[in-house]
Amino acid sequence: MAQAYFGGGCFWCQESVFKIIKGVTAVISGYAGGNQANPTYEQVCTGQTGHAEVVKIEYDEKEISYQDLLTVFFATHDPTTLNRQGNDVGTQYRSIILYQNLNQKQEAQNFIDKLNSETKAGQPIVTEVKALAEFYPAEDYHQNYFEKNPNKIYCTVTINPKLKKVKEKFSHLLKPGI
Numbered sequence: 001m002a003q004a005y006f007g008g009g010c011f012w013c014q015e016s017v018f019k020i021i022k023g024v025t026a027v028i029s030g031y032a033g034g035n036q037a038n039p040t041y042e043q044v045c046t047g048q049t050g051h052a053e054v055v056k057i058e059y060d061e062k063e064i065s066y067q068d069l070l071t072v073f074f075a076t077h078d079p080t081t082l083n084r085q086g087n088d089v090g091t092q093y094r095s096i097i098l099y100q101n102l103n104q105k106q107e108a109q110n111f112i113d114k115l116n117s118e119t120k121a122g123q124p125i126v127t128e129v130k131a132l133a134e135f136y137p138a139e140d141y142h143q144n145y146f147e148k149n150p151n152k153i154y155c156t157v158t159i160n161p162k163l164k165k166v167k168e169k170f171s172h173l174l175k176p177g178i
Contacts, residue, residue: 001025002061004069005032005098005132007054008077009085014055016146016159017076017166020178023063028056029138029145032098033130041139044092052096056135066104068173070111073097075169076162079115080123086158095125098132105129 008014011029018027031039034050044051057069077085079095099105112125119125137143146159167174 001058002066003100004057004059004066004104005054005100005135006057006069006073007033007052007094007096007098008073008079009053009093009095010088010154010158011053011055011138011142012145012154013076013085013159013162014053014073015144017072017162018055018057018069020163020166020175021059021064021069021072021170021173022175023060024057024175025060026056026058028058029142030054030056031092031136031138032132032134033096033128037134038136041142045090047091051092051136052094053092053138054096054098054135056137064173066107067111070097070108072166072170072173074111074115074125074127076166079112079125079127080119082126095127097127097129098135099129100132105131 015027015029018024031044031051032054033052036049039049043049083091083094085093097108108129115125
């Protein structure tokens with residue numbers, strides 16, 4: 001299985017979005033991009049660890065491409081806001097792509113360059129593209145959060161609209177039955 005690592009705000013949102021994409025076999029919420037080993041949620045929230053909330057996406061390249069994952073990623077968060085997604089504010093919510101190899105790095109950079117060339121509002125993409133050093137899975141209560149808590153206010157107000165958008169815009173990329 002191939003892997004992709006994306007951060008675009010709260011990892012609960014990213015996890016929920018990518019779990020419904022065909023070819024995705026696992027999505028794990030966690031922390032990456034910082035300098036502290038084995039950080040906790042509380043430590044990451046201070047902004048002192050340098051980590052972002054990210055998801056590790058395991059996927060079958062025969063069913064979904066890295067390019068398609070990038071398309072969904074950029075369409076489901078605002079890559080022009082620095083250290084913020086909606087009401088989630090702080091460096092841990094920054095837009096970030098953590099690449100594992102030079103091909104992923106180049107694809108991500110080319111995608112960003114294309115988006116920047118198409119931007120009419122003049123707001124550049126601020127997504128950080130950085131080599132993955134280490135991924136730390138988040139605590140168990142963060143895993144499958146939306147599935148466990150679909151009626152929590154954050155889920156109904158923030159995650160449900162994202163899922164609706166993905167289902168409408170990317171129906172061709174959804175798992176069967178979604």
